[in-house]
Amino acid sequence: MAQTLSDITQALLAAARKAGADTADAIAVRDTSVNIDVREGALEQAERSEGLDVGLRVLIGQRQANVSASDTSATTLQTMAERAVAMAREAPEDPYLGLADPDQLAQNWDINRFELCDPTPEPNPATLQEDALAAEAAAAAIPGVTQVQSSSAAYGGAEVHLAATNGFSGGYQRTSRSISCVAIAGTGTGMERDYDGDMRIFQSDLRDPAEIGRIAGERAVQRVGxxxxxxxxxxxxxxxxxxxxxxxxxxxxxxxxxxxxxxxxxxxxxxxxxxxxxxxxxxxxxxxxxxxxxxxxxxxxxxxxxxxxxxxxxxxxxxxxxxxxxxxxxxxxxxxxxxxxxxxxxxxxxxxxxxxxxxxxxxxxxxxxxxxxxxxxxxxxxxxxxxxxxxxxxxxxxxxxxxxxxxxxxxxxxxxxxxxxxxxxxxxxxxxxxxxxxxxxxxxxxxx
Structure with missing residues (x-):
């Protein structure tokens, strides 16, 4: 079974203690992004990325050091902790360093009331391309628009988890959905450009792509002269x-x-x-x-x-x-x-x-x-x-x-x-x- 982000941060803290840290905190971020760009009615570029990054901060007395990696194997986590501790021992002292006291920590939050993550399934690339094309077409249809510089649609998702040796452990998920369009009006040295775009956590809140393209085109035309x-x-x-x-x-x-x-x-x-x-x-x-x-x-x-x-x-x-x-x-x-x-x-x-x-x-x-x-x-x-x-x-x-x-x-x-x-x-x-x-x-x- 794949490690959870909570498991990874706890493993980092254990490695930090073993390496000699007095206190430590760890953060893990797993994210996904999909971006579709279109130009002149056709797909220009499609990108998808998935990654897992971890960071460890160790404190020895009033000295600290931070290290990060994108590999979560046991060997890497151990190496991270050892290097962070070695770095912290050489760092200058800062009298204001220190983790939060346990009685300062957040407790009993209801993550659902924040509505940070859209439960709707991730859109497929074809859906994103349709949105980008709709925005481009609407911009190009505005009289006076000479070209559409770019039209894009994207989706992102991230999971974050934070843990520390003071007892804190917590995380949450985020999503985002966006559309943007940049239109150009005029010719030669008289060309002007403008844009419109929207980004929301919930896909259902996103403005209509045709509206975004239309406004981008109208704004560009208004700037001519x-x-x-x-x-x-x-x-x-x-x-x-x-x-x-x-x-x-x-x-x-x-x-x-x-x-x-x-x-x-x-x-x-x-x-x-x-x-x-x-x-x-x-x-x-x-x-x-x-x-x-x-x-x-x-x-x-x-x-x-x-x-x-x-x-x-x-x-x-x-x-x-x-x-x-x-x-x-x-x-x-x-x-x-x-x-x-x-x-x-x-x-x-x-x-x-x-x-x-x-x-x-x-x-x-x-x-x-x-x-x-x-x-x-x-x-x-x-x-x-x-x-x-x-x-x-x-x-x-x-x-x-x-x-x-x-x-x-x-x-x-x-x-x-x-x-x-x-x-x-x-x-x-x-x-x-x-x-x-x-x-x-x-x-x-x-x-x-």
């Missing part, structure tokens, strides 16, 4: 497709690793206003059918809902055990890890309060400015929060979309920008990051 906007100071509306990047910069700044190093532009902001009064940013890792949900973190601690920002005031850093100890605080249950590295802090599902105005209302109210629908490049100073990014989208004149724009740069300071955001009401509630379109007045725009 783009030109540089005038340099100046204008209101900028970040479309819902890319507005979560602004919240992502805030989340990076409250990461315990950055805060502990003193390298965050929000390092001194705890208890102060970081968003407009009345806005809150919450984390909820227990939302069903959402990719960022999980019952426990990578150190075996229970995940919980928390207020990151309440009424505009910063309430919490994002912490694992190590960064929490450095800051004299408690972990927020946000440890994440791969098989090849130790835990580090990471946020789960995030939601920013929505406003009462629609995106169209904000466009009307902003008068003249820029609607940003895509961004390229990034120059973010993590210490000061200075912000500069390439952008493209649509010029808004007198509250109405006038024409597409590209090759421009928007700049400001994140601390000031986030204090001025005005949210719309158009966030997609099924995403892991639920963030509506965001209007920011007084952004610096560099064009021609």
């Amino acid at each position: 783009a030109r540089k906007p005038k340099t100046g100071t204008y209101p900028v509306l970040f479309d819902e497709r890319i507005s979560s990047s602004l919240v992502g910069h805030l989340l990076a700044a409250i990461n315990g690793g950055s805060v502990a190093r003193g390298s965050s532009w929000l390092r001194d902001a705890m208890g102060t206003q970081v968003l407009p009064k009345g806005l809150s940013l919450t984390e909820d890792p227990h939302r069903p059918r959402v990719t960022g949900s999980r019952p426990f973190d990578a150190e075996g601690l229970p995940t919980t809902r928390r207020d990151i920002v309440a009424d505009g005031v910063l309430q919490s850093w994002t912490l694992d055990l190590g960064t929490a100890r450095k800051l004299g605080l408690s972990s927020t249950g946000n440890a994440a890890r791969s098989t090849s590295g130790p835990p580090s802090p990471s946020p789960w599902n995030i939601a920013l309060d929505q406003g009462t105005a629609s995106r169209e209302d904000l466009l009307r109210d902003m008068g003249t400015g820029l609607l940003v629908t895509s961004m390229i490049g990034s120059t973010i100073n993590p210490t000061t929060g200075d912000y500069s990014r390439g952008a493209s989208g649509f010029w808004v004149q007198n509250g109405q979309i006038s024409h597409p724009v590209n090759e421009c740069t928007i700049a400001g300071n994140l601390r000031d920008m986030l204090l001025r955001i005005i949210p719309a009401n158009d966030a997609r509630g099924y995403l892991s990051r639920v963030v509506p379109s965001l209007l920011i007045e007084g952004m610096t725009l560099a064009g021609e």
